[in-house]
Amino acid sequence: MTQLSKAKQGIITKEMEIVAANEDLEPKVIRDKVVRGQVVIPANKNRKRENYMGIGSGLRTKVNASMGSAMDYPDPEREKEKLAAALEAGADAIMDLSTGGDIDKIRENTLEISPVPVGTVPIYQAGIRSIEEQGSVVEMEAEDIFAEIERQAQAGVDFMAIHCGMTLEVLSRLKEEGRVTDIVSRGGGFLTGWMLHNQQENPLYTDYQRVLEIAKKYDVTLSLGDGIRPGAIVDSLDRAQVQGLLVTGELVQKARQAGVQVMVEGPGHVPLEQIDSTIQLQKELCHEAPFFILGMLVSDIAAGYDHIVAAIGGAKATWAGADFVCYVTPAEHLGLPNKEDVKRGVVAARIATHAGDIAKRGATASNLDRQLAQARVKQDWAEQARLAINGEKVKAYKGAKMEIDKVM
Template identity: 45%
Template sequence: MNYTTQMDAAKKGITTKEMEIVAQKEKIDVNILKNLIANGKVVIPANKNHKSLNPEGIGEGLRTKINVNLGISKDCPNIEPEIEKVKKAIELKAEAIMDLSSFGKTEEFRKKIIELSPAMIGTVPIYDAVGFYDKELKDIKAKEFLDVVEKHAKDGVDFVTIHAGLTKRTCETFKKNKRLTNIVSRGGSLLFAWMELNNSENPFYEYYDELLDICEKYDVTLSLGDACRPGSINDSTDASQIEELIILGELTKRAWEKNVQVMIEGPGHMAINEIQANMLLEKKLCHGAPFYVLGPIVTDIAPGYDHITSAIGGTIAASSGADFLCYVTPAEHLRLPTLDDMKEGIIASKIAAHAADIAKGIKYAKDWDYEMSKARQNLDWEKMFKLCIDEEKARKFRNSSIPEHNDSCTMCGKMCSMRNMNKILEGKNINLLREDN
C-alpha cells in the first residue's frame, strides 16, 4: 500500500521502517505509536531525501528531544567551523540540528549537513530567501518564498519553521497592544516588515495550501513558528502571543487534513509561574500537537548564562507537556556561539530534558539515575564516568585534583559518607586520622 507521509501511513495502518525504529528506541508498542502519529500527537520528521537519517519521534509519551541551532551568517560566513559544530552535536547525541544560515554558501552547507547527519535537520527558509534571490526583502514576490521552501524540502530538510500565524489580523493585534520588545523572532520580524512594506497578507498564510502540498510531497514536518513569542518576561502571555497560537491551532487542523505532520513552536522569555499554563494552552488550542519551545528563558538579566535560565524553563516546560527543547547557549543575545558555547548549551538542554522525563514518568527514564547512584554507592569511579552526561568534563575535574585515597575525592577525603557507610555496614572500623587496619 502506498503512502505520502508518516501521518498518511499511520492513518492507513501501515507500519513504516521509521516507526519501527522509533518504537524500538522509545520501548513503545508500534501500534500505540502509529495511533499517536495518526492523531497528530507524535511526529517523525523524516524527509524522503534525507538518506542518512536515524529517525526520532517527538510528542506525547516519548522522551523529550533537543535541537541545536547553528549556521553561517554575513559576519561569520566560514562553513568549516559550523561543520565542526555539526559533528560535535552528533557526537553529543542531539536529536535535531537547525541550520539557521542566512548568508553565503547556504545551499552548500545545507547539503553537506544533510548528507552527514543522522540527526533530523530543520531550517527557516525565509532566512535564506534574500540571499537565494539576491533581492531586497520588499522585492521578493509572495510565491517566491514558497520556492525557497521547496528547494529546502528537495534538498532533504526534515522540518521547516514557517511563521504562518502572523496574519494581518495578528499584526493589528500587535499594533494595538504595545510590547516592550516588539517582535523578536527573526523570521517573524522579516515577515512583518515584508507585509508592511508591501501592504500584503503573509504569503505563507495566503498560500498555505500550496505550502502543505510541498510538505506532503517530501514528507517535511511543518514546524509552525511563533513570530509573536515574547522576547522579555514583560511581554509573555499577551494578546499577540495568544492570538497567533489560536491561528496556529486552525492551521494545524488544515495540515492534518492533507496528512502533513505538525509541531507548534512556543515561547520565548517567560516567568516561571506562567510556563505550566502556557503548555496547557498550547495543547488545548493546537489539539495536542507536539510543542517545541525555545527555553523558555525565565529571567532577562543573565546574558552569558542563558543556557542556565533556559534549562530551568525547559525543565518546567517539558515536565508540563512540552515535547521538544531548542537549546540555548551562553552566547544567546551576545554572539554566534563557539564550539564550546554549543557544547554547554547542549548539555544544559539534555539535563533539562532528562529531568523532565523523570517527572513525566517516561518509561525507563529513571534507570540511568539508578545506575549512577548504584555506581556512587559502590565507589565505582570508572562506571560513574561512563554514565555521566558529560564524561569528558567529569574525568577532567577528577584528574585535576587527585585524592590521597582513590575511594574518595578531595572534597571529603576519608570522611566520605559513601566510603564510611560501606565500611560500617560491612562491620569494619573507620580510621580517619591513621591508615586503615
C-alpha cells in the same frame, strides 16, 4: 505517502518501528500517536538515515541545537565544528539557520554529516537572497518564498519552521497592546516588513495549501513558526501571542487533514509562573500537537548565562508537557556561539529535559539515575562516565584528581 498518511491506513513503517525500539514502546503505540497527531517523525523521503526519532506525547523529550553562519562569520568549517560539538554533546536534532556565506554548501554539509534530523527556516535564505539581489526583503516575491521551501525540501531537509500563522490580524493585536520588545523572530520580522510595505496578507497563510502540498510531497514535518513570540518575560502571553496560537491551531487541523506531519513552535521568554499555563494553552488551542519550545528563558538579566536560565525554564516546561526543546547557549543575545558554547548549550538542555522527564514520565526516565547511583555506591567510575550526560567531564575530573593524588 507521508508517515501520517501511512499511519492512517494502519501501516507501521520502518521509521515507526525504529522510534518504538528507541522509546521501548510497541510499534502500534507509535503508529496510533502519529495518527492522532500527538507524535511526529521528521523523515524527509529524499534523505535516508539509519536511525529515526519521534517527537511528542509519551516520548523522551528531545533537544534541538540551532546554529548557522552569518554575513560576518561565513566560514563553513566553523559550522562543521559546531555541528560536531552538538552531535558529540548528544543533540537529537540540528537546525541550520545560516544567513551568510555559501548557505547552500553549509546546509549540504549538515545534511551529509548529521545522523539526526535537520531543520531549516526557508524564509531566511529567501529574504537574504532578496536583500542581495533586490536590495531589500520587502521586494521579495511570494513565489520566491515557495520556491525556497521546495528547494530545501528537495534537498532533504526533515523539518522546517514556517511562519504561516503570522497574519495582519495578529499584527493588529500587537499594535493595539504594544510591547517592550516588539517582534524578535527574524522570520516574523521579515514577513512583517513585507506585509506592511506591500499591504498584503502573509502569502504563507493565504496560500497555506501550497505549503502543505510541498510538505506532503517530501514528507517534511512542518514546525509552525512562532513569528510573534515575546522577546522578554514582561511581554509573555499578550494578545498578539494568543491570537497567533488561535491561527496556528487552525493550521494544525488543516495540515493533519492533508496528511502532513506538524508540530508547533513556542516561546521564548516566559516567567516561571506562566510556564504551565503557556504549555496548557498551546496544547488546547493546537489540538495536542507536539510543542517545540525555544528555551524557555525565565529571566532577562542573565546575559552570558542564558543556558542556565533556559535550563531552569526547560525543566519546568518539559514537566508541563513540552516535547521538543531548543537549546540556548551562553552567547544568546550577545553573539554567535562557538563550538564550546554549542556544547554547553546542548548539555544544559539535556540536563533540563531529563529532569523534566523524570517528573513527567516517572520510572521510565529515572532508571538511569538509579543505575548511576548504584555505580557511585560501587565507586565504578567507568560506569558513572558511561551513564552521565557528559561522560567526558566525569573522566576529566577523575583524571585530574588522580594526578593530584600522585603528587600528594
